[in-house]
Amino acid sequence: MQQVFVFLILACVSSPGTPKSxxxxxxxxxxxxxxxxxxELETQIAGLKTEICALEMKMKEERxxxxxxxxxxxxxxxxxxxxxxxxxxxxATLRLDIDSLIQSVNSPPPTPAPTDVxxxxxxxxxxxxxxxxxFSSESVTWNTAKVRCMYYGAHLMVVDxxxxxxxLKIRLRAPDGNSHYVGGIDFGQANWIWDSTNTEIGYTDxxxxxxxxxxxxxxxxxxxxxxxxxxxxxxxxxxKYICQKAAVHG
Ligand SMILES: [Ca+2]
Numbered sequence: 001m002q003q004v005f006v007f008l009i010l011a012c013v014s015s016p017g018t019p020k021s022x023x024x025x026x027x028x029x030x031x032x033x034x035x036x037x038x039x040e041l042e043t044q045i046a047g048l049k050t051e052i053c054a055l056e057m058k059m060k061e062e063r064x065x066x067x068x069x070x071x072x073x074x075x076x077x078x079x080x081x082x083x084x085x086x087x088x089x090x091x092a093t094l095r096l097d098i099d100s101l102i103q104s105v106n107s108p109p110p111t112p113a114p115t116d117v118x119x120x121x122x123x124x125x126x127x128x129x130x131x132x133x134x135f136s137s138e139s140v141t142w143n144t145a146k147v148r149c150m151y152y153g154a155h156l157m158v159v160d161x162x163x164x165x166x167x168l169k170i171r172l173r174a175p176d177g178n179s180h181y182v183g184g185i186d187f188g189q190a191n192w193i194w195d196s197t198n199t200e201i202g203y204t205d206x207x208x209x210x211x212x213x214x215x216x217x218x219x220x221x222x223x224x225x226x227x228x229x230x231x232x233x234x235x236x237x238x239x240k241y242i243c244q245k246a247a248v249h250g
Contacts, residue, residue, distance in 0.1 A: 119248045121152075127247055128167055133157065134243040135171065135180070142219040145181045145241035146195065154245035155196035156183030159222060165205050168242070172223040179231065181241040184220030186211070186232070192220065206230045 120132035127133075134152065136145070142156075149155050159165050159182055172178040183195045190211070192201040207225055211217065211232035221239060224231035233239070 126171075129163070130247050131164075132245050132247045136240045136242070139238040139240050141238060142181050142185075142235040142241075145239075146183075148241070149243035152243055152245070154243040156181060157242040157244040158183050158194045158196060159205075160194065160201070160203050162203060162205075165203070165222070168222050169228045173228045174223075175226065177223055177225045177228055179221040179224045179233070179239055181239050182220055182222050183244075184230075185235075186214070186218050188214065188218055190214045204230060 120127045125132045125134050132154070134149075134154065136148070140148065146156055157164075157168075159168065168180075172180060184192050184201055185195050186192045192204075192211075193199060194201060205222075207227060207229040210224075210230060213232060217232040217234055219233055219235035221231050221233050222242070223229070224233075
């Protein structure tokens with residue numbers, strides 16, 4: 001009886017212990033497998049993250065490269081547009097030139113610009129209505145004045161119109177007159193002529209009571225006295241003079 005009881009006790013103690021030892025080993029294996037799997041997955045995830053990071057960097061580089069290329073292309077387009085604009089403007093100018101050329105070819109020749117311009121020798125000469133007129137700065141006798149004018153290719157002035165006489169008055173008028181020899185002489189016969197043309201004087205502008213002396217005053221001056229009119233004077237007095245010649249037409 002006592003042996004049976006011991007057997008039963010041993011059976012109870014050993015019988016449930018064996019299955020329990022098998023379950024623990026299985027769980028450990030599963031856990032180890034899971035841990036291994038987890039480690040593998042984590043390794044794979046880390047590798048994938050590295051690949052993703054590399055891909056992102058590559059994408060960023062490509063994006064930056066594309067943006068730079070786009071900027072370069074945009075700049076090239078801008079330059080090209082500017083060149084096109086310049087060429088367009090040049091083309092428009094060329095068209096205008098061509099139109100102008102065609103018009104000039106089809107048009108009758110233009111009337112030549114007038115070249116008939118009166119010219120006097122220099123600054124000392126005054127041009128007036130086709131005449132070149134010189135007012136002397138020196139005072140000499142009438143004969144010397146005549147020679148001076150001939151030296152200049154001119155003659156003592158012929159004042160044969162009121163218009164010319166008025167021109168002289170405007171130039172010479174002074175409070176007490178500003179007498180100048182001109183080309184009138186009378187040779188003592190009271191018949192006044194223009195020396196350079198030997199023609200009788202027609203238009204006159206004598207001062208009152210002039211000409212006054214048929215014996216000694218045989219030369220004509222203009223702008224005598226306060227009225228700036230004509231007077232007969234002694235030909236040997238030193239006075240300023242006025243030369244005249246036709247303006248050159250070129
Ligand atoms: Ca007189």
